[in-house]
Amino acid sequence: MRLVLFDRQTESRINFYPVALCRPIWELRCGMTSLGEKLIAKIGATDVVGFLPEYIADVYRERSDWTINDAASLGAEDLLLVNARVKAESFEVAPTGPSQVAFDDNGECLFARIAKEDLGKLVTDSIDGLIESAREAFPRYEGEIATWNYTWDLILSNPEQLTKDFAAAGRSGNVGHVEEPLAIRGSRDDVYIGKDARVHPMVVIDAEHGPVYIDDGAEIHPFTRIEGPCYIGKKSILLGAKCREGNSIGPMCRVGGEVEESIIQGYSNKYHDGFLGHAYVGEWVNLGALTTNSDLKNDYSDVSVMLDGKHAIDTGSRKVGSLIGDHTKTSIGTLFNTGSYVGAMTLIAGTGKPLPKFIPSFAWFLEGVVTKGFGKRKLFETAKIAMGRRDHEWTPAQEAMWEEIFKITAEPRMDAIKKGRRAMRAQRS
Amino acid sequence: MATVQDRVIEVTARVLQLDAADITPDNNFTSDLGAESVQSIELVAMFEEEFGIEMDEDGALAVTTVGSAAEFIAGVCKEQGVEV
Incomplete structure (x- = not known):
């Protein structure tokens, strides 16, 4: 059986922006591992291939041994196609068996189990063709398939x-x-300190309400307090942090200040004081000293988030902090409002006031407005330096991917830039 | 009717808080007029707003003098079909 994880460029994909702008949804973290790792473990797959938006494919190939976006991988095995949004823990479909499919209310495929002997009935020259022909050919799965939305x-x-x-x-x-x-x-028993991890003196690990996993090579500096449940990723460093419950911190991060119920994908810095709560932070982000996000409104009402800069979505939760895309940098004293969307490759110079709830990708937020700033070339140069500091290379494939993301994210950015120009002109007249 | 250069000088004076009469085409935005980096960005934004154009930021920020800004903007206006 071959597991085919797929993340197609469907309408729902924006729901995972800005962090999914530059990676497949199955790479997003929840708990100690990624969504993809959970699906693979649940299904018990050893043969895994992936299909993801073409503009991300070359970058993903650089970091993965999987066969990616190759229609030839769809031809000769029993296949289990699983949407990256499917929740692993409630996925109870047997990996092999009679062909059947499941779609959500929007018509998006959630999984397709295709027996090898049925492949001849299907279009196998593309993932889209395979799914659409399977939709017509096979019975629907009767059970519930839970998804991340x-x-x-x-x-x-x-x-x-x-x-x-x-x-x-x-x-x-x-x-x-x-x-x-x-x-x-x-x-x-609820604490694990991994190989080559270093815990300095005067550290408190509070596992009373949940386990604490400190992965290999992590370093915990003095006066750090870690409350479980918590995961500290490989080679990450906590610097006197107040690491409250419910954090997943990916590899190679530098984290100080107060962090609560947040996910940091990896390779990001929040070195100094400042509060990060109920947030999801991408890779290569730098949060300047005293950068703080609100995760609770003063009237305790549900938090809304704007993913497209126009329409507020009620999260149904009283606590949601910031969603911050890869390579974004904030200045000292940046204040994010409750439920803020901060795009990727964005540079923010704080104003001392809470910022707008939607800041588009590739924006230079200066003097209280979104501008074109010094443009994407300068942002690419900064990204190259940041990655080089951790022995990672800014490759031609990365540049090509980010050029495409610049195009994908153009509309809300241009709207914000025009609004910013009008505000600037009003200030000057 | 004001020329492109007149309008560039007017916007420059407003953003940098200078007297338009003191600005000449050969003035360098940074060394002669004292534009700091954030003001350079603001100048680009205000030129775009003044002329109703979108400029490539790499090209726009490579311009160093008032006169060359007027030439650059006139070219962009022509490309984008904006009458000046």
Whole structure:
């Protein structure tokens, strides 16, 4: 059986922006692992291929051994096609069996199980063709298929998922280096300190309300307090952080200040004081000192988020912080409003006031308005430097992908730039 | 009717808070008129607003003098079908 994870450029894809602008949805994190890792583990697949928007494909090939966007991989095996939005824990479909399919209310395929002997009836020269021909050919699955529908679903499920993932990992104890005194509250069985991880003196790990997993090579500096459930990724460093419950911090991050129920994809810095709560932060983000997001409105009403800059979506939750895209940088003292959307490759110079709730990708937010700034070339140069600092290369494929993202995100950005120009002119007249 | 150059000088004076009469075509925005980096961005935005055009930021920010800005903008206006 071959597992085919797919993430097509459908209308719902925007629901996972800005972090899914530059990666497949299956790479998004919830708990200790990505959505893709959870699906693979649940299904027990060893043969996995992927289909994702073409503009991301070359970058993904650089970081993955999987066969990507290759129609030849659809031809000769029992196939289980699974949408990256499907929740692994409730996916109870047997990997092999009679061909059948499931679609959501919007007509988006959630999975298609295709027996090898049925492939001859189908169009196999593209993922879209295969799905559409399977839709016509096979019976519908009668059960429920639960899905992730928005990025904030991942944030809100993170604490629970962390606890489940810790149990699934089946590890506890210390195989790293601990300098006493280390204070552990709760059961030591709910704490894991990985290989080559270093815990400095005067650290508090509070596992009373959930497990704490410190992955290989992570470093926890003095006066850090980590509340479980929590996952600290490989080679990440906590710098005297108040790491509240429900955080997933990916690899190679630098985190200080107060962080609560947030997901940081990886390679991002929040070195200094400032509060980050109920947020999802992409890779290569730098949050300047005292950057803070609100995650709760003063009237305790549900938080809304604008994903397209025009239409507010009620999250149904009282707590949602910021969604921050890859390569975005904030100045000191940046203040994000509750439920803010901050695009990718955005540069923000804070004004001391809460910023607009929607800041588009590739925006230079200066003097309180969105501008074209010094343009995308300068942003690319900065990205290249930031990645080089962690021994990662800004490749031609990356540049091509970000050029495409610049086009994809043009409309809301141009609207914001025009609005900014009018505001500037009004200030000057 | 004001020329492109007259309008460029007027916008420059407004953004940099200078007297338009003191600005000449050969003035360099940075070294002669004291434009700082954020003001350069503001100048580009205000030229776009004044003329109703969209400029490529790399090209626009490569312009150094008032006169060359007027030439650059006239070219963009022509490309984008904006009468000046």
